[in-house]
Amino acid sequence: MGTKATLSHSFRIAWKDILELYRNKFGLVLLIIMPLFMMAMVGFIYPTGGSTASNLPVAMVNSDAGFHNSTVASQTFIAVLQQINSKTDMMKLTTAVSAADIKNLIQEGDVEGGIVIPSNFSASLASGKQGTVVIITDQSNPQVSTTIETLLSSVFNEMSTMMAQQNVQALNSTITANESLAIVQPYKVQTQGVVPGAPNYFDFVAPGIMAMVVMMSVMTGLPAAISQEKEVGTMDGMMVAPINRLSIILGKTLGQTVRGLLQGLIILVLAVGLFGVTIQGSILLVFGLLLLGVFSFVGLGIVITSFAKDQQTATMLMTTLMFPMMFLSGIFFPIQQMPWYMQDISKMLPLTYASDALRKVMVLGAGIPDITTDLAILIMFGAVMTAIAVPVFRRMMTR
Amino acid sequence: MSGTTLVPPDNVPEGGPMIKVENLTKRFGDFVAVDDVSFDVKKGEIFGLLGPNGAGKSTTLRILSTLAKPTKGTASIGGYDIVKDDTDVRKLIGIVSEKMIMYDRLTARENLWFFGSLFEIPGNVLTERISELLELVQLTKWKNALVGTFSTGMRQRMNVVRALLNMPRVLFLDEPTLGLDPQSSVEIREFVKKLNRENGTTIIVTTHTMVDADMLCDRIAIIDHGKVVALDTSANLKRLVSGGDSTILKLGVANLTADLLEALRTLDCVRSISQENSTHVRLIASGDDAFDRVIDAVRNRGGKIASMENLQPTLEDVFLHLTGHEVRDSADQKIPLERHRRFAAPQRRVR
Numbered sequence: 001m002g003t004k005a006t007l008s009h010s011f012r013i014a015w016k017d018i019l020e021l022y023r024n025k026f027g028l029v030l031l032i033i034m035p036l037f038m039m040a041m042v043g044f045i046y047p048t049g050g051s052t053a054s055n056l057p058v059a060m061v062n063s064d065a066g067f068h069n070s071t072v073a074s075q076t077f078i079a080v081l082q083q084i085n086s087k088t089d090m091m092k093l094t095t096a097v098s099a100a101d102i103k104n105l106i107q108e109g110d111v112e113g114g115i116v117i118p119s120n121f122s123a124s125l126a127s128g129k130q131g132t133v134v135i136i137t138d139q140s141n142p143q144v145s146t147t148i149e150t151l152l153s154s155v156f157n158e159m160s161t162m163m164a165q166q167n168v169q170a171l172n173s174t175i176t177a178n179e180s181l182a183i184v185q186p187y188k189v190q191t192q193g194v195v196p197g198a199p200n201y202f203d204f205v206a207p208g209i210m211a212m213v214v215m216m217s218v219m220t221g222l223p224a225a226i227s228q229e230k231e232v233g234t235m236d237g238m239m240v241a242p243i244n245r246l247s248i249i250l251g252k253t254l255g256q257t258v259r260g261l262l263q264g265l266i267i268l269v270l271a272v273g274l275f276g277v278t279i280q281g282s283i284l285l286v287f288g289l290l291l292l293g294v295f296s297f298v299g300l301g302i303v304i305t306s307f308a309k310d311q312q313t314a315t316m317l318m319t320t321l322m323f324p325m326m327f328l329s330g331i332f333f334p335i336q337q338m339p340w341y342m343q344d345i346s347k348m349l350p351l352t353y354a355s356d357a358l359r360k361v362m363v364l365g366a367g368i369p370d371i372t373t374d375l376a377i378l379i380m381f382g383a384v385m386t387a388i389a390v391p392v393f394r395r396m397m398t399r
Numbered sequence: 400m401s402g403t404t405l406v407p408p409d410n411v412p413e414g415g416p417m418i419k420v421e422n423l424t425k426r427f428g429d430f431v432a433v434d435d436v437s438f439d440v441k442k443g444e445i446f447g448l449l450g451p452n453g454a455g456k457s458t459t460l461r462i463l464s465t466l467a468k469p470t471k472g473t474a475s476i477g478g479y480d481i482v483k484d485d486t487d488v489r490k491l492i493g494i495v496s497e498k499m500i501m502y503d504r505l506t507a508r509e510n511l512w513f514f515g516s517l518f519e520i521p522g523n524v525l526t527e528r529i530s531e532l533l534e535l536v537q538l539t540k541w542k543n544a545l546v547g548t549f550s551t552g553m554r555q556r557m558n559v560v561r562a563l564l565n566m567p568r569v570l571f572l573d574e575p576t577l578g579l580d581p582q583s584s585v586e587i588r589e590f591v592k593k594l595n596r597e598n599g600t601t602i603i604v605t606t607h608t609m610v611d612a613d614m615l616c617d618r619i620a621i622i623d624h625g626k627v628v629a630l631d632t633s634a635n636l637k638r639l640v641s642g643g644d645s646t647i648l649k650l651g652v653a654n655l656t657a658d659l660l661e662a663l664r665t666l667d668c669v670r671s672i673s674q675e676n677s678t679h680v681r682l683i684a685s686g687d688d689a690f691d692r693v694i695d696a697v698r699n700r701g702g703k704i705a706s707m708e709n710l711q712p713t714l715e716d717v718f719l720h721l722t723g724h725e726v727r728d729s730a731d732q733k734i735p736l737e738r739h740r741r742f743a744a745p746q747r748r749v750r
Contacts, residue, residue, distance in 0.1 A: 009517055016502070016513045023504040023545070233498025237561070239466055241517035242489040 013251025299385025
C-alpha cells in the first residue's frame with residue numbers, strides 16, 4: 001500500500017476526530033478554559049518580580065537605652081527605615097511594647113514579623129562596636145521573614161553608606177556627596193538583558209506552559225482517544241478496513257495535534273494579550289517547535305496506549321508520567337535550582353528541551369541556528385520513541 | 400445496488416467453500432476460547448454459530464474477520480489466508496459487530512462517508528451507494544441527524560448498512576438482534592435474508608437466540624466451551640433429539656420440589672432435564688415407557704401433575720441434548736435448583 005493512500009486515510013481519520021471534537025461543545029469549552037486557568041493561575045499567583053510582598057504588618061520595639069541619654073543612633077535607624085519603606089511600601093510598621101509582646105502578636109497573627117532595637121544599640125555604636133538589630137520571624141512563613149531580612153539589610157547598607165559618606169565629608173569638606181559615594185562604594189552593579197525591556201516571571205513561564213499544555217494535550221488525548229475507540233468498538237470499524245495500520249495512529253495523532261496546537265494558540269493569545277508577554281522570535285518557529293515537541297512525545301503516548309487495557313488506565317498512566325515532567329522540565333522553576341540528581345532526570349525529559357528552545361525563541365528572539373542542540377535532541381528522542389512505538393502498536397492491534 | 404466494485408475476485412465457484420477453517424485455536428493465557436475448531440462455509444450460505452455467551456463464537460468471528468490472530472490453526476476467506484493476506488481478506492468482508500461501530504457525534508451520512516472513504520471507492524460511487532443504503536433501511540429521512548439521537552433499532556440498521564459499504568462478499572454478523580425489540584429483530588432478519596438472496600452474500604452469524612438460528616441459517620454449528628459439538632441444518636439437528644424413541648415432555652407439577660426434581664433427574668430414562676419456572680419442568684426422556692415412568696416417579700413422591708405436553712424439539716432441546724446444559728446458563732446447572740429451594744421454604748410454613 002502506497003504512502004499516498006496511508007496519508008490520505010490518516011487525514012480522513014484526523015478529520016473525523018476534529019469533526020467529533022467540534023460537535024462536542026462542552027469539551028470545546030473545556031479545551032479553551034483549561035489553558036485559561038493554567039495561565040491565570042501561573043500569571044497571578046506566582047511572583048512577577050523580585051520582591052512582590054507589600055504592606056507586610058511588622059511590629060517594632062525601640063528598647064534603646066541611649067548613650068549619655070542620646071538615642072540619636074536608633075532614631076536615625078528608624079528614620080531611614082521608614083524613609084525606605086515609604087518608597088517601597090513593603091512593610092506596615094506598628095509599634096510594640098516589648099520583644100515578648102511581638103512574639104504574642106505573631107502568634108495571634110496580627111503581625112508577620114518584628115524588629116527589636118536592643119537597649120545597648122546606641123551604646124555599642126558610640127563605643128566603636130557594631131550595632132545589632134534583632135529580627136523576630138514567623139518560622140511558619142519563611143518567605144515573609146526572608147523579605148524582612150532583605151529589607152533590613154538594605155536599610156543597614158544604606159545607613160552604613162550614609163554614615164561613611166558623612167565621615168568622608170567630615171574629613172575633607174571639599175568632597176561632594178557623589179564623590180564621597182564613589183569612595184565609600186567604588187563598585188556598582190548594573191543589570192542589562194539581551195533584549196530591551198524588563199522581562200518578568202511570566203516571560204519565563206509562558207513558553208514552558210505552552211510547550212507543556214500542547215504536549216500534555218496530545219499525550220493524554222491520544223491514549224484516551226484510542227482506548228475509547230477500542231472500548232466503544234469503533235476501532236474495529238477502522239481495523240476491518242483495508243488500510244495500513246500506520247494510518248490509524250497517524251490520523252489519531254494528527255487529530256490530537258490539531259487539538260493541542262489550538263490550546264497552544266489560546267495560551268499564546270492570552271500571554272500576549274493579557275500578561276504582556278512579547279514574542280521576540282518568529283511565530284512560525286514557535287509553532288514549528290511545538291510540532292516537534294509533539295513528535296518527540298507521541299511515541300511515548302502510543303506505547304502507553306498499547307499497554308493500557310482501558311481508557312481509565314491509560315489516562316492514569318499518562319497523568320502519573322506527566323506530573324513529574326511538569327515540575328522537572330524547568331517550566332516553573334529553573335533547572336539550575338534543582339539538586340544534581342534531579343537535574344540529571346530533567347535532562348532526560350524531552351519537555352525540558354522543548355521548553356528551553358521555545359523560551360530562547362520567544363524571550364530572546366533566537367533563530368534556528370541558536371537552538372540546534374535542542375532541536376537535535378528532540379528529533380532524536382522522537383525518532384527513537386516512534387521506532388519503538390510503531391511495532392508495539394501494530395502488535396497490540398491484532399492480539 | 401450499483402456502482403463499480405474494486406473488490407478482488409474471490410476465486411470460489413458457486414457452492415464451493417467460501418470460508419475454510421482448519422484446527423483454529425485461540426488461547427488467552429490459560430483459557431482456551433476457541434478449541435481446535437474446523438468447518439467450511441459454502442459460498443452463498445447463511446451459516447450460524449450457536450452457543451451460550453462465552454462459548455467462543457465472537458472470538459471465532461474476530462479471528463475470521465482479521466481482528467484477532469489465531470494461536471494455532473489456519474483459516475481462509477475466498478482463498479485468501481486471514482493472517483498472511485489480511486488486506487485482501489478485509490476487502491472481501493464486512494462486519495456487523497455486537498458493539499455499534501458508529502460515532503454518536505457524527506450524522507448518519509458522515510459516519511457512512513467516513514467508513515466508506517477507508518475503502519478505495521470513488522467519491523461519486525460512494526455518495527450514490529450511501530444514499531442507496533440509507534434508503535434500503537429507511538433512514539434517508541435521518542441522514543443528517545446525529546447518530547447519538549437514534550433509537551436502538553435505527554442504530555442497528557445503521558450498523559448493518561455500514562458493513563455493506565464495500566459490498567462485501569462475506570458478511571459477519573455478531574449477535575445482530577441483541578437488545579432489539581421483536582419487530583426490529585424481524586426487520587434485521589428479513590434484511591439479512593434479502594441480502595443473501597439478492598446479492599449472493601455469504602453470511603456468518605453468531606447468536607445465542609434459537610429463533611435467529613432457526614429462521615435465518617442454512618446450517619448451524621453448535622459451539623460450547625470453544626468446541627463445535629454439532630454441525631448440520633436445523634431440521635437434521637432436531638432429528639438428533641426427536642429421532643428414534645426420544646420424547647420431549649413439558650410437565651406441570653403444582654407442588655414442584657427440589658426432591659422431586661432430583662428424583663426425575665436420577666431416572667435412567669431421563670436424558671436431560673431443565674426447570675422452566677417454579678411449576679414447569681422440561682425433560683427429554685427415552686424408551687416406550689417414558690411417559691409412565693415419569694408420571695409414576697412424580698406421583699410416588701406426592702407430586703400433583705397439573706399438565707403434561709408432548710413437544711416438538713427446538714434448537715434449545717438440541718443444545719440441551721448435546722451438551723447436557725441449557726444455552727442461557729452454561730456455567731452451572733445447580734443454580735436454578737438452589738433458587739427453587741429458597742422459594743419453597745416459606746410456602747411450607749404458610750401451610
